[in-house]
Amino acid sequence: MTDNTNTKAIQSLDAQHHLHPFTNTGALNKKGPMVIDRAEGVYLWDSEGNKILDGMAGLWCVNMGYGRKELADAAYQQMQQLPYYNTFFQTTHAPAAELAKEIASVTPGDLNHIFFAGSGSEAIDTIIRMVRQYWNIEGKPYKNILISRENAYHGSTVGGTSLGGMGGMHGQGGPLLPGIERICQPYWYGEGGDLSEEAFGLKCAQALEEKILAVGPDNVAAFVAEPIQGAGGVIVPPANYWAEIQRICKKYDVLLACDEVICGFGRTGSWFGSDTLGITPDIMSMAKGLSSGYLPISAVAVGDRISNAFIEHDDDFNHGFTYSGHPASAAVALANIKLMKKENIVEYVGKDIGPYLQKKLRDTLGDHPLVGHIEGMGLVAGIALVKDKETKEGFGDDIDIGMICRDHCFENGLIMRAVGSRMILSPPLVISHAEVDELVEKALLCFNLTLKSVS
Ligand SMILES: *Cc1c(COP(=O)(O)O)cnc(C)c1O
Numbered sequence: 283m284t285d286n287t288n289t290k291a292i293q294s295l296d297a298q299h300h301l302h303p304f305t306n307t308g309a310l311n312k313k314g315p316m317v318i319d320r321a322e323g324v325y326l327w328d329s330e331g332n333k334i335l336d337g338m339a340g341l342w343c344v345n346m347g348y349g350r351k352e353l354a355d356a357a358y359q360q361m362q363q364l365p366y367y368n369t370f371f372q373t374t375h376a377p378a379a380e381l382a383k384e385i386a387s388v389t390p391g392d393l394n395h396i397f398f399a400g401s402g403s404e405a406i407d408t409i410i411r412m413v414r415q416y417w418n419i420e421g422k423p424y425k426n427i428l429i430s431r432e433n434a435y436h437g438s439t440v441g442g443t444s445l446g447g448m449g450g451m452h453g454q455g456g457p458l459l460p461g462i463e464r465i466c467q468p469y470w471y472g473e474g475g476d477l478s479e480e481a482f483g484l485k486c487a488q489a490l491e492e493k494i495l496a497v498g499p500d501n502v503a504a505f506v507a508e509p510i511q512g513a514g515g516v517i518v519p520p521a522n523y524w525a526e527i528q529r530i531c532k533k534y535d536v537l538l539a540c541d542e543v544i545c546g547f548g549r550t551g552s553w554f555g556s557d558t559l560g561i562t563p564d565i566m567s568m569a570k571g572l573s574s575g576y577l578p579i580s581a582v583a584v585g586d587r588i589s590n591a592f593i594e595h596d597d598d599f600n601h602g603f604t605y606s607g608h609p610a611s612a613a614v615a616l617a618n619i620k621l622m623k624k625e626n627i628v629e630y631v632g633k634d635i636g637p638y639l640q641k642k643l644r645d646t647l648g649d650h651p652l653v654g655h656i657e658g659m660g661l662v663a664g665i666a667l668v669k670d671k672e673t674k675e676g677f678g679d680d681i682d683i684g685m686i687c688r689d690h691c692f693e694n695g696l697i698m699r700a701v702g703s704r705m706i707l708s709p710p711l712v713i714s715h716a717e718v719d720e721l722v723e724k725a726l727l728c729f730n731l732t733l734k735s736v737s
Pocket of ligand 1: 402435437512569
């Protein structure tokens, strides 16, 4: 599998027939994609036999690492016993029922009812329809506006795109959904100006209150946000931000929805980002880490207020997906959560390897001339690359510093993602101390190469 002819053959098929997501396919076809062949632990191997440290856990999802036999076995056994059955028509099956209970055992507060879907985007679409239908049941159909944030990522269905705050996405495939409003993101390093972190945190949270008053509290269904923004560049809000957001949601009876698709399942050092940041949501979405990416599955965890309304309302909720609670995906997710508990992985991230990575990044890269700022929690981090550390001045439009750095990483056996000029890390939660050392040493090497490329 590791000879060059095979690589060329796959690249050729790919160029002829494969349209890639979030990609300039024409440009990629000329260059040829890296062909990923196999994986074990935190490492990938490409079709040329190169070993690559996966600093992104796939797409923030392979939390328990590659090659976990327990997860493959769970899928294999379930596929032989019952590969598929739906949960629409007054039927259920053990994997869906047991997984719902298992998720409820780790979710915060009273989020004890679970609606299944197939992807993070579908979970977000479910939240959009569910919170609006909730207010409809409560006799307030006009309370249907959702408020989200600039530079938020909530997936790429029409619902997810509309709710998210990504300009590059809004410019394509519109028109977007009506009934969505956005406020600023709490990105203190990039947008805080002269304000202290605390003052900026307060200001960004109070933007929610201003928006609610502008559109009318009676018209606002929910505020939706990631506890820590992921695809937007790993943005950790100021410490006072979430408490103020919660105060405002309570005051105006606006539901609080957390998009935990990245933060969920240990990423920030607790089961959910909501736990780490002290948030009590009414409803939340989860996906990526739920099955460690081994099979597609997502879920919406619903608190008593909303679930009681749906359960007591004598009518169908006309929403669902063919693969809601898919038995094989559910069996894998169930095995994944059990494995996480057995290996105490959340505690490992919260108390050991998370703080270790955060310190190592700051100690090794904090003084680097390209590094403006490092932020993160647990095993997720964002590093702002700048031209001038003192003034925070960036490189301007003609130098795509993030892409230059990412290319050096690829060439040197490290997967690190670039979001604009921010470098992103989200390694598997099972990463060892020695592997963190290797990751950070490789990052330093690549930052040095990047600096050379632009000087
Ligand atoms: C990835 C992501 C989504 C979308 O999930 P898909 O499975 O790609 O549809 C939604 N919200 C957040 C926060 C994400 O990171």
